[in-house]
Amino acid sequence: MRVLGIETSCDETAASVVENGRLVCSNIIASSRETFERSGGVIPEQAARQQTECMLPVIHQALAQADCHWDDIEAIAVTRGPGLLGSLLVGTVTARAIASVHGLPLIGVHHTLGHLSSTWLHAADSQREEPTFPCLALSASGGHTDLWLRTSHTCGQLLGRTRDDAAGEAFDKGAALLGLPYPGGPSISREARDGDPHAYAFPLPLHDDPSLDFSCSGLKTALRYLLRDLAEQIEDPSIRRNVAASYEYALCRHLCDRVTRAVARHPNVRGMHIVGGVSANARLRTMLTEQCGKIPMLAPASHSYCTDNAAMIAAAGAFLVKELGPIAYGEWKTEASLPLEQFVKTS
Numbered sequence: 001m002r003v004l005g006i007e008t009s010c011d012e013t014a015a016s017v018v019e020n021g022r023l024v025c026s027n028i029i030a031s032s033r034e035t036f037e038r039s040g041g042v043i044p045e046q047a048a049r050q051q052t053e054c055m056l057p058v059i060h061q062a063l064a065q066a067d068c069h070w071d072d073i074e075a076i077a078v079t080r081g082p083g084l085l086g087s088l089l090v091g092t093v094t095a096r097a098i099a100s101v102h103g104l105p106l107i108g109v110h111h112t113l114g115h116l117s118s119t120w121l122h123a124a125d126s127q128r129e130e131p132t133f134p135c136l137a138l139s140a141s142g143g144h145t146d147l148w149l150r151t152s153h154t155c156g157q158l159l160g161r162t163r164d165d166a167a168g169e170a171f172d173k174g175a176a177l178l179g180l181p182y183p184g185g186p187s188i189s190r191e192a193r194d195g196d197p198h199a200y201a202f203p204l205p206l207h208d209d210p211s212l213d214f215s216c217s218g219l220k221t222a223l224r225y226l227l228r229d230l231a232e233q234i235e236d237p238s239i240r241r242n243v244a245a246s247y248e249y250a251l252c253r254h255l256c257d258r259v260t261r262a263v264a265r266h267p268n269v270r271g272m273h274i275v276g277g278v279s280a281n282a283r284l285r286t287m288l289t290e291q292c293g294k295i296p297m298l299a300p301a302s303h304s305y306c307t308d309n310a311a312m313i314a315a316a317g318a319f320l321v322k323e324l325g326p327i328a329y330g331e332w333k334t335e336a337s338l339p340l341e342q343f344v345k346t347s
């Protein structure tokens with residue numbers, strides 16, 4: 001089954017053709033990152049305006065790169081939410097129009113379900129064994145930090161989620177405090193590369209809390225106080241690198257702490273998946289691999305499948321059809337706020 005995926009939930013305009021939910025035939029992303037690097041964050045109206053301009057060229061490029069015509073596509077999958085409403089509408093309105101013109105079925109996909117499907121993706125020149133259930137999955141991005149126990153693509157249980165800032169948001173806010181560009185994850189990692197992660201001690205959030213929830217905002221506050229105490233010393237490049245490395249380590253340690261507790265409670269899982277923009281973080285991958293013991297850690301095969309992309313949406317669309325049948329093509333609305341629990345069966 002060849003699915004055309006479309007994703008426009010934040011500042012990116014993405015289209016991709018994926019075969020059988022796994023093989024990425026094309027993966028095109030037009031990002032307005034440079035515009036928002038200067039503003040320090042996404043300006044919703046501006047993002048939607050840019051997306052309107054590049055949506056159709058991006059779709060045509062995705063078809064061309066996959067060497068596909070409309071006749072080769074069997075369904076369209078589009079992100080229906082959550083996200084910025086104006087941006088989501090650019091994708092969903094385009095998808096509805098194209099589906100109607102070409103007589104194709106349309107699947108509305110939850111953005112996070114897309115991220116959760118991203119560990120199934122691989123490119124034509126790299127094979128990847130098909131992941132199996134049950135598995136644990138940490139989905140950490142700029143908008144959410146969720147920990148799932150998954151028994152299929154449509155069944156599972158939300159074990160924990162952030163009580164305040166998302167992990168990616170903590171990277172972004174920390175970067176802003178350090179005067180580093182948006183998005184904060186990659187810029188903190190770059191700054192941290194030659195720094196000492198143990199130079200400054202940060203607290204371990206929710207250490208005595210038996211839940212599997214996350215809380216990242218205290219680390220951001222600790223960084224604010226550290227910068228206040230360091231005052232002009234932060235201008236010293238080596239101190240700056242040490243602060244960035246210690247902050248990155250503190251966020252990764254918190255994520256690992258919750259994940260290893262989940263692994264201990266669910267020792268029969270077949271894998272520990274990390275997905276979403278934060279899963280691109282090299283330190284997090286290393287720490288999780290070390291700490292998950294015998295349970296294999298799976299991250300998306302390419303960094304371009306970690307951050308927002310349309311391949312993951314096409315994959316999730318194919319899996320919804322596989323598990324739900326024609327119900328996957330049912331009616332849906334575009335929604336800025338949309339809890340994933342609504343779509344996941346608990347058994």
Ligand code: KG4
Pocket residue numbers: 010140141142143144167168169171172183184185186189276277278279280281282306307308
């Ligand atoms: O999944 P994503 O592209 O968009 C959302 O759904 O939010 O995630 C974006 C987030 C940003 O907050 C960004 O700072 C973070 O992912 N991110 C990273 C890295 N690359 C992106 N965080 C840590 N390390 C990275 N290498």
Ligand code: ZN
Pocket residue numbers: 111115141142276277307308
């Ligand atoms: Zn995302």
